Amino acid sequence: MSSLTSTASRTAPRAAALAAEYCVGVVGATEKGRLQIHSGGVQAWARRALSCLLEPRAGDTVACMRVAPDEWWVTAVLQREDDHAPHLLSLRGDTTLQIEHGRLAVRAPDLSLRADDALELAASQARLAVETGEVMGRQLRVSAGVLKLVGSVLSSVMDRVQHFSHHYLRRTEGLDRVHATHLDCEAEQLLRLSGEHALVNGEKLVKARGGQIHFG
Numbered sequence: 001m002s003s004l005t006s007t008a009s010r011t012a013p014r015a016a017a018l019a020a021e022y023c024v025g026v027v028g029a030t031e032k033g034r035l036q037i038h039s040g041g042v043q044a045w046a047r048r049a050l051s052c053l054l055e056p057r058a059g060d061t062v063a064c065m066r067v068a069p070d071e072w073w074v075t076a077v078l079q080r081e082d083d084h085a086p087h088l089l090s091l092r093g094d095t096t097l098q099i100e101h102g103r104l105a106v107r108a109p110d111l112s113l114r115a116d117d118a119l120e121l122a123a124s125q126a127r128l129a130v131e132t133g134e135v136m137g138r139q140l141r142v143s144a145g146v147l148k149l150v151g152s153v154l155s156s157v158m159d160r161v162q163h164f165s166h167h168y169l170r171r172t173e174g175l176d177r178v179h180a181t182h183l184d185c186e187a188e189q190l191l192r193l194s195g196e197h198a199l200v201n202g203e204k205l206v207k208a209r210g211g212q213i214h215f216g
Contacts, residue, residue: 021066024078027056035074037064046072055088 025039034045035056046064048056054077056062061079066072080087097104113119185191200206 018067023064023066025062025064027058027060027062027074029058030056035062037062037072037074039064044070044072046074049073049075052076053089053091055090057085 023039023042025037025042028036028038028043030036031045034047037044037046044066049065052075056074056077057080059081060077062074063076063078064072065075
């Protein structure tokens with residue numbers, strides 16, 4: 001029985017591969033995701049193959065493949081006459097670029113990243129080095145276990161600043177000056193002011209009040 005099956009499998013006709021014709025053409029126009037191709041005296045409508053990442057434009061020289069009388073595909077863009085025309089790499093649906101056992105580097109004179117909904121960056125370590133930088137946004141929130149800022153000049157302009165901490169230590173080697181319309185310092189237990197020279201100047205009134213007042 002097995003010998004009959006083996007003989008039958010050897011004598012069974014093999015399915016013929018689908019034939020395809022290749023040609024080179026020029027894109028004439030685009031309409032609803034289709035491309036009008038001119039190749040010699042032949043004119044046909046084709047679709048861009050999924051592997052052809054570069055979006056063809058009118059006037060581009062492209063490589064085409066015909067798999068049926070009315071089924072043409074643009075497989076690659078061979079040449080673009082206008083070297084200054086922008087290039088568009090286009091894909092539909094969710095896309096992932098995966099690099100295994102290597103590094104990915106993107107270099108350009110100007111680099112722009114834009115996301116209409118959300119932009120997410122996740123890494124064990126991240127480093128950003130710029131000559132000048134600017135961050136703009138309606139709301140900005142930073143959460144970190146340890147935050148350290150090192151620089152020569154820090155300038156901030158805020159309508160309102162609210163700060164809360166369990167311990168707050170500040171040291172200034174030079175001048176430390178606060179200018180305000182009203183200045184209120186309150187301590188629940190102890191308020192201590194110490195200096196080699198202490199000056200209290202009230203243009204109209206200086207008032208001290210307490211259960212006990214000691215001088216000297």
